[in-house]
Amino acid sequence: MRLCTVCALGEEHPGVVLDDEGVCSLCKLDHAGDLLRNFTYTNAVYEEFTRSGPNPNGDYDCLFMYSGGKDSTYMLDKFVNEHGKRVLSYTFDVPFESVHAAQNIRLARERIPATFVLDSDDDSIKRMMREVFNRPTPKKPGKYLDEKLPCVSCRTFFVLRAVLYAFRHRIPYIALCADPQQILTMESDAREVVRGFYRTFGVHLTDELFKGELEQVLFAEDDEIPKIVFPFIAMRYEYDPDRIVAELKAKGLYDSSPLETHCTLFPLLNYYSFKNWGCMFYKLNASSHQRSVARNKDFDRSTFSIKFPRAANIVDIEERMKRVVLEIAERTGDPQEHERELVDIFRQLDATEEGARFVAQSFLGMRTVAADLGIRL
Incomplete structure (x- = not known):
């Protein structure tokens, strides 16, 4: 599958078209x-x-x-x-x-x-x-x-x-x-x-x-x-998720990280995106970040709730997450290895050790949540 040379969106991503030079319609502002x-x-x-x-x-x-x-x-x-x-x-x-x-x-x-x-x-x-x-x-x-x-x-x-x-x-x-x-x-x-x-x-x-x-x-x-x-x-021009979290914690109004405050369906949302569209749930967020960095090498601010580290290899993270999520859904692979992989992925996304383990556990419990809701995997 071809990826956009600017933001790494895949050619099968819904609503996105790559031109002959490998640049997607979002990067060309077609929307x-x-x-x-x-x-x-x-x-x-x-x-x-x-x-x-x-x-x-x-x-x-x-x-x-x-x-x-x-x-x-x-x-x-x-x-x-x-x-x-x-x-x-x-x-x-x-x-x-x-x-x-x-x-x-x-x-x-x-x-x-x-x-x-x-x-x-x-x-x-x-x-x-x-x-x-x-x-x-x-x-x-x-x-x-x-x-x-x-x-x-x-x-x-x-x-x-x-x-x-x-x-x-x-x-x-x-x-x-x-x-x-x-x-x-x-x-x-x-x-x-x-x-x-x-x-x-x-x-x-x-x-x-x-x-x-x-x-x-x-x-x-x-x-x-x-x-x-x-x-x-x-x-909109000065939105900074890191500053917002810091201010709230200073006031005693926030006691977690953005990744930790997602609903328990977060793993299933990734499963849906991987199964139907071959992308992780936050691919648009990650691609927006890469697009901004490509246009401004000094860019150091995110306009999304989830901020992606500059050094994160989004393509690699996405492929690893896809493999783990689909294996969990299919009941294949080693759960302990899944946990290690997920913790490493979320640590690369700047989650704390505790936060990464919290999110990893939610992925390991994905089948239980699906069964409770009557969702077929």
Whole structure:
């Protein structure tokens, strides 16, 4: 398989085309038009939010989606302690939440004077994830981000739960802490998020998962529908995950690493990407990093939540991870050797020894998680 000579994306990566010189369409900015239009709309919504006054229809100016990760913890602290917004902190209790993310949420509840709300619907989100993972092998070449469909679907599910919550309580804005690169491919228009979910899962399953309530959003007046705001759009040029983690730890608000606060589906997300598209789950992140380094040799900052070390051999890491993940899925190979290999891989990605072992153990338990969700490997 050919790889892009700039960023190492493979020629079979969904939504990516290599030219005769081996340069991919992302490196040539062939997607720039669509991304720019979405960015322009997203930026306009953020500017509107910052200028808006108190919500005349309720006690909260925005619903803040709080996951327990570093980005949302950082911004929740800013919203409550530095900005003048009245904030409802909303957490969807994902059944496959990392224990480390749950610990960070407890720290925030102890230290940040906000109103915290916990929502959950284990049966529906598990039902949706079974649908995603158990689908037949997708048709190729596929569309941009198809390799992340399970993660995107999960995130969209609880975004829609938040949209319904804000819609019912007349909260005009929803703050979602996507990192600056994720913002480019995410939708700020809640009505369009609803339509996209219907397109992906069909009317029957969507109405089953949301008990028919999403239709109310589709046919509501524009001023009744909450708008999605991405706070990190304001700091897109100085986003630095290392600095964010350091600040949070200094305040006692973060007690892990970004790799450790991923959900327990992280190994299965890699399995899905390897099985269907031949790439690791974070290949787009890694390729964005390599692209930036290639354009600026002094580049030392990541716009993604996961920062890749300059010296990391992404192609080698990806091949090693693919072999281990597929062997675990097939129940072949030596589990002890798998653990050693995974720990070494995540150490190369700058995880601590403890963090690398934590993530490696989650990969070794991948089959157990799959069985619990009814996912076929």
